[in-house]
Amino acid sequence: INSRSQRADADIDKVLLSTEQLNEILDYMGRQIGHEYQDKELLVLGVLKGGFMFTTLEVDFFKASSYGTGTSSSGSVKLDESFDLSSIKGKHVLVAEDIIDTGLTMSSLVSLLRRSGAMSVRVAVLLDKRARRKVTFDPDFVGMYMGEEFVVGYGIDFAERYRWLPYIGVPKPELRTVGY
Numbered sequence: 001i002n003s004r005s006q007r008a009d010a011d012i013d014k015v016l017l018s019t020e021q022l023n024e025i026l027d028y029m030g031r032q033i034g035h036e037y038q039d040k041e042l043l044v045l046g047v048l049k050g051g052f053m054f055t056t057l058e059v060d061f062f063k064a065s066s067y068g069t070g071t072s073s074s075g076s077v078k079l080d081e082s083f084d085l086s087s088i089k090g091k092h093v094l095v096a097e098d099i100i101d102t103g104l105t106m107s108s109l110v111s112l113l114r115r116s117g118a119m120s121v122r123v124a125v126l127l128d129k130r131a132r133r134k135v136t137f138d139p140d141f142v143g144m145y146m147g148e149e150f151v152v153g154y155g156i157d158f159a160e161r162y163r164w165l166p167y168i169g170v171p172k173p174e175l176r177t178v179g180y
């Protein structure tokens with residue numbers, strides 16, 4: 001594990017958020033969300049693939065992926081076939097996502113959840129790349145606004161790699177997504 005993690009560390013140019021900073025941010029967000037929903041029954045949906053690391057409150061999971069192992073956001077949301085959309089009817093739903101980029105994934109997901117009869121739908125995101133939006137979308141809870149750089153770690157992968165890194169970092173330019 002150590003040599004694997006050292007090899008991965010060598011691929012990272014810059015640490016954006018350390019494990020300690022991530023813990024602080026998630027702690028703060030957890031308290032903020034807990035406060036907002038204190039007397040409501042909440043259904044937290046973690047977005048696989050990356051979102052599961054960030055979701056400490058999750059009750060259910062579904063897949064919504066617009067990147068896959070590719071490089072650009074398609075904006076179409078694919079739900080896991082095992083996810084039962086009728087289970088969100090009448091519920092206060094909070095979607096937990098690790099990163100919002102163009103906003104395409106979250107805006108289509110939120111409208112799908114609203115159409116499916118959720119009583120309320122809000123979005124919590126660890127990192128928001130606001131400057132890269134293609135559609136207007138403002139998450140309700142934001143861990144940190146960041147620049148346009150491509151990041152990995154803490155559940156966020158690059159073609160399935162670096163997901164398990166305990167911090168969030170910017171990979172070296174030669175390893176970054178082509179065209180990003």
Ligand code: IMP
Nearest residue numbers: 067073099100101102103104105150151
């Ligand atoms: P959006 O639809 O463009 O907002 O895409 C959001 C999704 O794109 C996230 O859930 C990630 O899977 C992926 N993504 C966006 N930025 C990055 C990044 O910097 N590193 C890895 N994946 C990213």
